[in-house]
Amino acid sequence: MADTRQPELTLERFAALVEAYGGNVERFPAHERVAARALAQRSREAQQMLAGARALDALLASARAELPSMRLERELLKIPERHKQRRSSASVLPFRSRGRAALAAAAAVLLGVLSGGLSPSEGGDDPTSVEQAEIASLTFADDLFEALTDEGETE
């Protein structure tokens, strides 16, 4: 039968854990918590170390994090639309039907322009390479999208 007991923690290691992680054993590294709890139960010195760290813990707990703004949340939800990517043939992007129909129509016109078959509409700007890629992804097969985009972009 395997020995499942955790090695005992020295007071020196316990002190180092309190210095790093504070006065709550539950914040200690997972593999050392059981031994830390056991030591805290039987050692007055360990208990004093934990108590001494709790004042700073309380102050840190008071530093309330800034909540994300509504503006940020709105912008984040626009990312999929703004940065369309290649889809697998089995999936469908959850576009609204009206928007999708309009985009599909625009794609057809634009691709006609790109192929030289049509003249650009009055006042229209040439699409950027990103826009070309985004529109192409809606209506063309994956291999055509690959040809239009810069695949291999990495972090």
Add this chain to the structure above:
Amino acid sequence: MLADEDDDHRLMERVAEGDAGAFRTLVERHTASLTAHATRMLHNPSEAEDVVQEAYVRLWKQAPSYRPEAKLRTFLHGIAHNLCIDRLRARRPHDAGALEQLASTDRPSGGLWDREISTRVQREVAALPERQRAALSLVHFEELSNIDAAALLGVTVEALESLLARARRTLRERLSEMMERGS
């Protein structure tokens, strides 16, 4: 936590296929934590939000190549953290404006004393050396495991614990008066 990690991986598979709904779920799940960390690193809420936005753009674009060896939460924090570091490197030294902006940000109500404590603690955390601030933010505030935080920062766990200990020691010294008042 394990169930959330598995769920994150499943959501990322759907994001890789272009599922905006799955992306939305990840946004709802992780944005508060990312924003909090970026704000602590940059001490500028507006700039922090720009970083978070860029992090999610990269997540969306990189989704097809995402591999679930690491927790998504750690992966996302890593992207945001590196973006923060880039911005910090690009800044002039001793940019006092950012600290002032953080100090003047409206806080949730909780009495004047609570607000003073919160503001003062945030400023002292913001004044920590960058790597100590990062370690404290990731481990203490955002509760990443020591292993994940160490990997994200590119240090050993021992080095991470050293950063945490030094951060806490500095904060104890600078906030000693407040701790005495609190007791």
